[in-house]
Amino acid sequence: MSESNETKNNHSFESAITRLEEIVRALEVGQAPLDTSLALFEEGISLVKLCNRRLDEAEQKIKILQGADDGSMIEADFGGTRA
Numbered sequence: 001m002s003e004s005n006e007t008k009n010n011h012s013f014e015s016a017i018t019r020l021e022e023i024v025r026a027l028e029v030g031q032a033p034l035d036t037s038l039a040l041f042e043e044g045i046s047l048v049k050l051c052n053r054r055l056d057e058a059e060q061k062i063k064i065l066q067g068a069d070d071g072s073m074i075e076a077d078f079g080g081t082r083a
Helices: 005-009 013-029 034-061
Strands: 063-067 073-077
Touching: 013 034
Parallel strands: none
Antiparallel strands: 063 073
């Protein structure tokens, strides 16, 4: 199972979450035929992967300004230790 180009390229994090919520509601109702339910589930899995990837990318970009002993400011990666 591979992610479609549409899922990879056309969703912001927020729109992916919104679509996931729609998919969950549709699957909870349980009225869709099996093939449709499976397609929705596969789309949901792709969106979860997209969201996880976007969160990982955002975490890597987060910088925390930390005060050095001399009063200057330094940048450290998110989760880094204080200088």
